[in-house]
Amino acid sequence: MLLIPLPGHTPSNMVVYLPQHRVLFSGDAIYSKYPPNARFSTRKLIEEWIEGLEKLLELKIDVIVPGHGPLCGKSEIERNLRYLKSLLSAK
Numbered sequence: 001m002l003l004i005p006l007p008g009h010t011p012s013n014m015v016v017y018l019p020q021h022r023v024l025f026s027g028d029a030i031y032s033k034y035p036p037n038a039r040f041s042t043r044k045l046i047e048e049w050i051e052g053l054e055k056l057l058e059l060k061i062d063v064i065v066p067g068h069g070p071l072c073g074k075s076e077i078e079r080n081l082r083y084l085k086s087l088l089s090a091k
Contacts, residue, residue: 006056008041008049008084015056022062029053032069036080038087046084053081 002017009028016025024030029052031037038046056077064072 004052004056006049006052008045008052009037010040011045017059017061019060022060023065024056024059024061024063025065026067028067029056030064030066030072030076030080032064032066032072032076034069035083037068038084043088046088050081050084050088053077053084 002019004015004017006013006015006026006029013027013029015027015029017023018025028037029049036049038049041049057074061074061077064074064076066072066076
């Protein structure tokens, strides 16, 4: 089991990765099927969120258990990244 800090939604956000099962418990770092909640995030936190999500793409993940929405796969990481990057380009 790996505990991975992933600030963004909040400064203290963390994900749990079970490499032997290829499962990620993402908490509020990944939202499945709707936009991530960046309402309380600063620009710096969104940048850190993006950086953390990009690192997650390097992991072998089959299933993501998000804090919000149904179980999903790595494609939701990419969707969340696109949304967060669009927020930064709009600011």
